[in-house]
Amino acid sequence: VALVEWERDLAEVYDETYAAMFEPAVLDPMVDLLLDLAEGGPVLEFAVGTGRVALPLASRGVPVQGLELSRQMADVLGRKPGADAVQVTVGDMCSTQIPGEFTLVYVVANSLMNVTTQEEQVAVFGNASAHLRPGGRFVVEQVVPQLQHVPPGDTARVFTLEQDHVGIETFDDLVAQVAWSHHWMYSKGGLVRHSAPYRYVWPAELVLMAQLAGFHLQSRWGDWHREPFTSASVSQVAVFEKTP
Numbered sequence: 001v002a003l004v005e006w007e008r009d010l011a012e013v014y015d016e017t018y019a020a021m022f023e024p025a026v027l028d029p030m031v032d033l034l035l036d037l038a039e040g041g042p043v044l045e046f047a048v049g050t051g052r053v054a055l056p057l058a059s060r061g062v063p064v065q066g067l068e069l070s071r072q073m074a075d076v077l078g079r080k081p082g083a084d085a086v087q088v089t090v091g092d093m094c095s096t097q098i099p100g101e102f103t104l105v106y107v108v109a110n111s112l113m114n115v116t117t118q119e120e121q122v123a124v125f126g127n128a129s130a131h132l133r134p135g136g137r138f139v140v141e142q143v144v145p146q147l148q149h150v151p152p153g154d155t156a157r158v159f160t161l162e163q164d165h166v167g168i169e170t171f172d173d174l175v176a177q178v179a180w181s182h183h184w185m186y187s188k189g190g191l192v193r194h195s196a197p198y199r200y201v202w203p204a205e206l207v208l209m210a211q212l213a214g215f216h217l218q219s220r221w222g223d224w225h226r227e228p229f230t231s232a233s234v235s236q237v238a239v240f241e242k243t244p
């Protein structure tokens with residue numbers, strides 16, 4: 001499956017559609033924890049998008065760079081106040097090398113799943129490792145696959161049902177672990193329709209992929225408030241340390 005670039009339409013509506021993810025109640029605990037783990041930086045965000053996390057992190061005084069596949073998303077970031085503090089490279093988190101050595105690399109908002117083969121997802125871990133100093137950390141925020149909510153015989157479930165945003169995911173390929181998410185979003189008086197594949201990752205598989213790239217699991221929480229990660233968790237914040 002080809003890499004999925006977030007096109008212009010989506011870049012222009014991203015912040016509006018995901019406004020809830022820009023709320024201080026969501027962002028503050030993320031930025032606090034990343035700041036703690038950064039130990040002064042410098043820090044690199046894979047799939048930085050429109051800078052939802054990178055910009056507030058940079059405003060707290062830590063040097064932040066971003067890597068982003070979509071020039072359109074990077075352009076939206078570049079137009080925001082404070083963007084001068086976040087240098088963005090347009091490239092692929094599976095392979096693009098940015099000069100420098102970082103204390104922390106992170107990929108959040110399930111962006112690892114935008115890479116739709118297992119081999120390429122392992123390459124993301126390898127690329128994170130290549131950017132880290134020994135003992136540096138790779139933080140991954142990643143949903144737990146919600147297949148338990150799909151009744152036997154069905155292939156789809158509604159994951160978002162709001163007035164201005166309906167989202168349905170279809171579990172199309174259980175062997176390659178590729179699902180599609182389909183979005184209908186109202187923005188600026190019009191309807192934006194977007195579908196993209198993603199590759200979901202089982203919790204133990206995430207740890208194994210990290211181990212293949214020379215990491216070990218340092219901590220794993222159910223959210224950015226450091227709640228325990230349990231069988232009931234729908235998401236995880238996994239902290240991997242590059243084994244010195």
Ligand SMILES: C[S@@+](CC[C@H](N)C(=O)[O-])C[C@H]1O[C@@H](n2cnc3c(N)ncnc32)[C@H](O)[C@@H]1O
Pocket residue numbers: 003004005006046047048049050051052053067068069070073091092093094108109110111114115
């Ligand atoms: C859900 S958005 C997250 C953006 C941002 N990290 C945030 O938390 O708001 C996913 C982003 O991943 C980017 N992306 C997808 N595949 C990528 C790849 N292979 N390398 C770098 N960025 C990628 C998309 O263009 C998009 O901007």
